[in-house]
Amino acid sequence: MDEDWDEELFEAAKELEEEIDLGVPQGMYRATVSGSRIQLVSLGALLAGTDSPVGTMFAEVEEAGVTIADLATSGDDDSGELTVTFLAAGDPGAEEALTRWAGLVGYRRIWFPDRVVDVGNGPRFMDKASVTCPGCRHVWTGGGRGFWIGIMSRRAFPAFCLLCGGDLPQWELLPRPTYTTDCPPLRRRGEGEQR
Ligand SMILES: [Zn+2]
Numbered sequence: 001m002d003e004d005w006d007e008e009l010f011e012a013a014k015e016l017e018e019e020i021d022l023g024v025p026q027g028m029y030r031a032t033v034s035g036s037r038i039q040l041v042s043l044g045a046l047l048a049g050t051d052s053p054v055g056t057m058f059a060e061v062e063e064a065g066v067t068i069a070d071l072a073t074s075g076d077d078d079s080g081e082l083t084v085t086f087l088a089a090g091d092p093g094a095e096e097a098l099t100r101w102a103g104l105v106g107y108r109r110i111w112f113p114d115r116v117v118d119v120g121n122g123p124r125f126m127d128k129a130s131v132t133c134p135g136c137r138h139v140w141t142g143g144g145r146g147f148w149i150g151i152m153s154r155r156a157f158p159a160f161c162l163l164c165g166g167d168l169p170q171w172e173l174l175p176r177p178t179y180t181t182d183c184p185p186l187r188r189r190g191e192g193e194q195r
Contacts, residue, residue: 011150029156033067033094038101038170040159043070050087058088067094073155080108080188101170104129106152106188121185123148128174129157135166142171148186 028043041047048054061068068088073081082102084095091097095112102110103119110117123129128143129151138161142151151157157171 062090136164
């Protein structure tokens with residue numbers, strides 16, 4: 001195994017994230033999309049809405065070419081449905097980036113304000129995903145059945161770095177070797193038991 005993010009590390013990250021959980025319901029996130037990079041944080045009370053005193057500043061973010069959106073899962077998280085509400089829609093590639101990410105973390109459909117997108121097949125267990133920590137520059141890479149089942153069970157990649165404690169963007173799929181084309185996609189939650 002050459003990945004440096006195993007199940008033990010995944011569990012450690014999960015516990016750390018639960019420790020700093022501010023009591024916000026699971027499945028409510030704010031996503032910031034700039035280029036292909038997605039930064040995800042739990043939707044906390046301190047974050048501004050469009051009706052807050054600083055709400056007009058979302059227009060400035062939009063002008064800067066950045067998208068900020070609130071993401072919510074439906075009441076039954078097993079449905080795999082994700083609803084997106086834009087606060088700033090400055091990045092023209094944001095819907096594509098969010099759709100690609102949603103497929104990797106186990107969502108099935110994504111509801112944008114004006115359309116519903118079927119995200120297609122999920123990851124294959126031989127796939128690998130990676131992210132470079134913006135703080136310490138460590139490159140985290142993960143893959144394998146346990147990694148992907150962990151990602152899809154909580155529908156997000158680990159969101160901060162275990163080394164420096166900084167926030168991590170959501171991870172991106174590494175290019176697939178050709179041999180993975182024969183490997184079927186992993187089943188998502190609600191599609192039957194993981195084998
Ligand atoms: Zn780091």
